[in-house]
Amino acid sequence: MSALVRLPYRRNPKDQDVLAQKPAKTGPRVYEEIRRMAMEYRFKPNERINELELAARMQVSRSPIREALQRLVTEGLITFQLNRGFFCRGFDVEEILNLTDVRILLEERAVLLAAEHATDLELRTLADWWQKTSAMADALSSADLTAKDEEFHMRIANLSRNPELAKMIEGINTRIHFVRHIEVEKHRRLSTTYTEHNNIAEAMLKRDGRTAATLMGDHIRISATDAVDTVKEGLARIFMRDD
Template structure:
């Protein structure tokens, strides 16, 4: 196989991104390009292209003569991402409330109900989180602003591991109930109530994030089921 082809480069990018998103590449770990290329069965050329793209996307950091390092799992940094998410999603929601037609909002309500009623045993790991991400991205899509949707998708990838740990700590029931209430406010065209609830729904305090990260480190070093599932999907 010609692993310098665009298709191969894209595939390597998706594989390494899955490793970074799920912290199979461990926090603050310096990447050994030779070992990673061997592990993936590719040459250094598509791997280096993938690493450059991931650094530009915020998953890795890079320094001259030091190569690439995985983003740290740092509470203060994660808090900034949640703050950005709250600002972005409440703005998108207000636009959706103004621009989406009744049929689109009814479809959103149907999706929220379907997600709520899906048995938990069928929604382990990525499946459970995918339903939650899809709900929020559907609202962003209803804003009619493609840049907001693109930004939210990128942000969701960067906090996916933390949100997965959060879900495993028993937030599913509260999350699904709040989705229903947000949708009801949207259908009533009550942008203020919807935005206030979305802010509460997303917001996290620094101590909450610290507790979640502590649980995340335990997962990273004792199996990391999210990484196993994600990497199986992109293999």
């Protein structure tokens, strides 16, 4: 009986092209994608997240999915229920108002510290950057405007010279990202946001931290009525989109 001859495997060049076009997703990339989905409520509020379906959708194993979800639980973007699994966080008025209260405390402190510790050049750079941003606002998308608004606040947080404070502010900003995007798209506060940011930056330039903090608190504060309207608008967008 002749021996079975095993021919060497030759990869199809087309297979190589496909593999080159679709690099394997790393754990950090999986985390970033799921984080963005959670920030934008691509999962519906209080919806159970099916890890197997998500893994199949993202073409990865279950392990990086679970690791990402566990990390997002600590960030407040996902919730976990014992023996039930991972869920999208809720979207309600109470959460918006509570997060806003915490944000006011953190950002008022940040602007006080920034006015005290930042250099003149850093404060002037902040003011000039926002003026340039305001000038080109009409050409920016609502997503870009939301990003610029978040950047303004994070620049101040970083100028506080307190990395722990900046980290906390970034966490709050992540959790209210969807709300801020709605505010920008609806143009509810768009006409005043530019002026309010400019006034905060100018007060900091004068080293008037207390005035800057007061302006910051007034800028961030949201009424219960506005919160109710935002929740109604947000829920409509979440449940009506087809993606």
